[in-house]
Amino acid sequence: MLIRSLRLFTLLAVSSLLPLLSHAALQDEIQVYDDAINAKGESSLELHVNSTPRGIQTSSYPGEVMSNNGVRVTPEFAYGLGNNLEAGLYISYVNYDSKFQYAATKLRMKWLPYQEEHGDALFAGVNVEISNVQPQFDQSRYNSEARFIVGKHFDEWLISFNPIFGMPLSQPYVHQAPYFSTATRISREVSQDLALGVEYYSNLNQINQPIKYQNTEQMGFLMMYYDGKPIAFQAGVGKGFSNSTDSLTLKAIFSIPLP
Numbered sequence: 133m134l135i136r137s138l139r140l141f142t143l144l145a146v147s148s149l150l151p152l153l154s155h156a157a158l159q160d161e162i163q164v165y166d167d168a169i170n171a172k173g174e175s176s177l178e179l180h181v182n183s184t185p186r187g188i189q190t191s192s193y194p195g196e197v198m199s200n201n202g203v204r205v206t207p208e209f210a211y212g213l214g215n216n217l218e219a220g221l222y223i224s225y226v227n228y229d230s231k232f233q234y235a236a237t238k239l240r241m242k243w244l245p246y247q248e249e250h251g252d253a254l255f256a257g258v259n260v261e262i263s264n265v266q267p268q269f270d271q272s273r274y275n276s277e278a279r280f281i282v283g284k285h286f287d288e289w290l291i292s293f294n295p296i297f298g299m300p301l302s303q304p305y306v307h308q309a310p311y312f313s314t315a316t317r318i319s320r321e322v323s324q325d326l327a328l329g330v331e332y333y334s335n336l337n338q339i340n341q342p343i344k345y346q347n348t349e350q351m352g353f354l355m356m357y358y359d360g361k362p363i364a365f366q367a368g369v370g371k372g373f374s375n376s377t378d379s380l381t382l383k384a385i386f387s388i389p390l391p
Contacts, residue, residue, distance in 0.1 A: 158204075158224060158226075158235055158236050158265050158269040158270055159182065159184075159199055159204060159378075159381075160180065160182075160204050160206040160222065160224040160226075160235065160236060160238075161180050161206060161208075161222065162180075162182055162333065162353075162370070162381070162383045163180070163315070163385060164292050164294055164315045164316065164317035164331050165242070165259055165279060165281045165292065165294050165315075166255070166281070166283055166290065166292040166317065167244065167247060167248065167249075167255035167281075167283065167292075169212065169216065169218045169242060169244045169247075170210055170211060170212030170218050171212045171214075172212050172213065172214030172215075173212060173214075174211070174212040175209070175210065175211045175212070175390055176209070176210045176211075176387065176390065177207065177208070177209055177210075177387075177388040177390055178207070178208045178210070178385055178386065178387055178388065179205070179206070179207050179208075179385070179386040179388055180204075180205070180206040180207075180208060180222075180383075180384075180385050181203070181204070181205050181206075181383070181384050181385075181386070182203075182204050182381060182382060182383035182384070183201075183202065183203040183204070183381070183382050183383075184199040184200055184201065184202055184378045184380065184381050184382075185201065185380050185382065186200070186378065186379040186380040187199040187200035187201070187202070187378035187379065187380075187381070188200060188376070188377075188378055193271050195267065195268050196268060196269070196271075197226065197228050197268045197269055199378055200378070202226060202227060202228055203226070203227040204224065204225070204226050204227070204235070205224075205225050205226075205227075205232065206222050206223065206224040206225070207222070207223055208220055208221065208222045209221045210242075216243055216244050216245050216247070216257070217241065217242070217243055218241070218242040218243075218244075219239075219240070219241055219242075220239070220240040220241075220242065221237075221238070221239055221240075222236070222237065222238040222239075222240070222263075223236075223237055224236040224237075224238070226269065234266065235265065235266050235269050236263055236264060236265040236266060236269065236270075237263070237264050238261055238262070238263040238264075239261065239262050239263075240259055240260065240261040240262075241259070241260050241261075242257065242258075242259040242260075242281075243257050243258055243259075243260075244256070244257035244281065245257055248284070248285060253284075254282065254283060254284040255281070255282070255283055255284065256280075256281060256282045256283075257280075257281045258278060258279065258280050258281060259277075259278075259279040259281065260276070260277070260278055260279075261276065261277040261278075261279070262274070262275075262276050263275045263276070263277070271300075271305070272300030272301065272302040272305045273302045274300075274301040274302045275298060275299065275300050275301055275302075276298070276299045276301055277296060277297070277298045277299070278296070278297045279294050279295075279296045279297075279315075280294060280295045280296070281293075281294055282294075283317075288320050288321040288322075288327075289318070289319070289320050289321075290317065290318070290319050290320075290327070290329070291316075291317070291318050292316070292317045293314070293315075293316050293317075294314060294315040294316070295312070295314055296312065296313045296314065296315065297310045297311070297312055298310060298311040298312075298313070299311070308338065309338050309339045309340055309341075310338070310339055311335075311337055311338050311339070312336050312337070312338075312339050313333070313334060313335040313336060313349075314332075314333070314334045314336075315331065315332075315333050315334075316331065316332045316333075317329060317330075317331045317355075318330055319355065319357060324360075325358060325359045325360035326356070326357070326358055326359075326360075327356075327357040327359075328355065328356055328357070329355045329357065330352060330353065330354060330355060331352070331353040331355055331368065331370075332350075332351070332352045332353075333349070333350075333351045333352075333353075333370075334348065334349070334350055335348055335349035335350075336348050345374060346374050346375040346376065347374075347375070347376050348374055348376060349372075349374065349376050349377045350372065350373040350374045350377055351370050351371065351372050351373065351377050351378070351381065352370060352371055352373065353368035353369065353370040353371075353381075353383070354368055354369050354370075355367070355368035356368065362389075363386055363387060363388065363389070364386075364387040365384060365385060365386045365387065366384065366385050367382075367383065367384040367385075368382075368383055368384075369381075369382055370382070370383065
């Protein structure tokens with residue numbers, strides 16, 4: 133089991149080094165996936181909120197709604213199916229033109245066959261997503277994503293890494309190569325219910341295209357993770373490190389208790 137886990141970790145790590153290049157996308161969920169997954173019959177509700185006080189103001193295509201000064205709110209409902217499977221539904225809204233408007237619907241399926249609590253050396257799996265996005269937020273109306281998940285707990289430390297492959301499913305992008313990005317979290321518990329850490333998001337763009345750093349999206353966050361009552365949440369402040377990245381982003385995810 134240890135050898136198989138290490139082989140999987142190596143495969144995913146090597147995939148992150150593939151030569152890649154930016155595909156506009158709705159910034160409704162800024163999150164690193166870890167080993168959290170609902171048990172069979174268990175349901176959960178999260179509220180994703182993020183805003184961009186200082187963001188890019190030049191659109192990449194006609195009619196695009198820019199993230200600058202915008203606020204995005206996305207409720208996510210998830211349900212455990214058993215056999216290490218979890219289904220999820222996102223419905224995204226964006227505040228622009230001084231009002232909240234519908235932006236996208238996304239369906240996902242998370243599979244986490246490797247789990248440390250089951251005796252595996254690390255946790256690993258994949259999350260597959262299909263989305264329907266309004267054209268003012270993405271040039272491709274329909275999109276898919278495969279987000280691989282690999283990580284490990286080291287005493288109070290947690291390391292989680294997500295290599296992400298996104299594929300547009302609408303014209304004129306149907307036959308193009310997928311887009312590649314990564315999301316990384318390193319955090320440490322400072323008390324029973326509180327952890328502090330950093331997250332880094334790197335969108336290297338389309339596979340098999342030359343990398344020009346300033347044309348890629350690079351953003352780091354200082355994070356706080358609270359897992360207590362009355363509401364568990366995580367919140368962070370993010371800074372962009374390239375010309376193609378929003379300069380300042382604020383984000384939070386609230387876990388809403390269900391009956």
